[in-house]
Amino acid sequence: MTSQMAILSRARKTLLKTLNHHNNPFKASISTFTFLSQEAQLAHPRLPPPSPTPLPPNPASGSPLYNYFLWTDLYFIYIRMLQTGKESMPDDESYELVVGMLFLTDQIDAALRYVDLTLKSGYMLSMRVFAECVRSCVNKGRLAALVSIIERCKTMDQNKALSPSWNMCIFIADIAMQEDNSKLAFYALEFMARWIARGENARGPVLLSVDEGLVVSALGTAGRTYSCTLLDASWAILRRSLRQKKAPQPESYLAKIYVDAALGNLQRAFSTLHEFETAYRNSPKEAEEDIFSPFTSLHPLVMASSKNGFETLHTVG
Structure with missing residues (x-):
């Protein structure tokens, strides 16, 4: 000493x-x-x-x-x-200060190397450094590096409780979905789920909810990247946000049906369709004809069902 x-x-x-x-x-x-x-x-x-x-x-x-x-x-x-x-x-504060200076000067490769050394040394990654990681990786198009840092933190006792702010979670999710990065989108939703759980368990509960439009975007990313993991996470966080007080919007149901069909899981797609019909069976006739049209909104399901003819339909019968 x-x-x-x-x-x-x-x-x-x-x-x-x-x-x-x-x-x-x-x-x-x-x-x-x-x-x-x-x-x-x-x-x-x-x-x-x-x-x-x-x-x-x-x-x-x-x-x-x-x-x-x-x-x-x-x-x-x-x-x-x-x-x-x-x-x-070097201690954790030394690493943090060097990493911060490197990020500020846009020396991202050097900064990421020192982040790697910080984690290898068993130190906790501060939220300030993580925020700089997010900013720099987004600005430089290095989302894979950001995903890698998050994954490494999840495996460490010192960093597995990493919890970005709610607004940062939304920012990460938006960027991930713009770039169709299903892994990063999943981690953003996972961070948000922690916030929702923490709010529900707090004294004087704070009921946080994910915007349904964000969930629809996440479902779109899941469909384009064929990610069952992101599909399940998106639907779960939507259900938790709605708290059984109302049904998801038609756009959410249709997006989930599309993803199920794209993944070839027709049984789940038709199960979602049945739930959708039950939730909106009392809709005005014109609206019902539009949202349940096999030629427009349900066209992806129709196409998936007819892919292998009667053999496909037999699997969901």
Whole structure:
């Protein structure tokens, strides 16, 4: 412990000397970080002897991004210093700060490598880092990397309770469905189901509900990607959101019938159709003719049923 504190102290002093040596123009903003306290040597710097690890000159004078690159470089030095001792390895806060700086500077590959190191070291992934993962992976079209991070968190005791905010869950779901990423859409719905359960079990229950339009979109993604897992999750969270107070909208029933038919599960498709007819048997005649039309709304089921002629119909008889 003593050697680790000594290393931390030397790292901190070196960083401060480096800042003072170059009369850093971003000194005021850097001093607001919690890692550096407001000390007199920052406010009234004295030129120290040359640092063994000086910062390179600013190649893009006036660019605000240099502030971020500066801090990234400083913390790489900090990490290397920590690793000079066998018993002193970077802690979770060190990883979090480096990852945050890398994401802010759009160095996504390097950031993802440090996220990987964070998880391999057995540390908990903070919600701040996860939010940055979501933002960067979405902006860079790296949804597969985001799925991989979520899957790894689910296998770790430290991270299996990962729970993004409700609004972030909706954002992830929207992006996943736009890109027809059934795995990511499923995980978004799974996160939302946790929120619904948590709200129901709280003192003074908070009854959260998933928008039915979002569920219809999820069912569409399930149909296009042939994902039975996403189909079941979508229908389950819709049922839980409605809390048996009303039936799903016709669009939801029709979307589920379409997915069942696309997956070749005609028995489930006709079972859903029967439930649909029961729920809307008292609809006005014109509306009933429209929503139960074999030529429009139920056309996918008709086509699936006639795929192999009477043999197919026999399986659902």
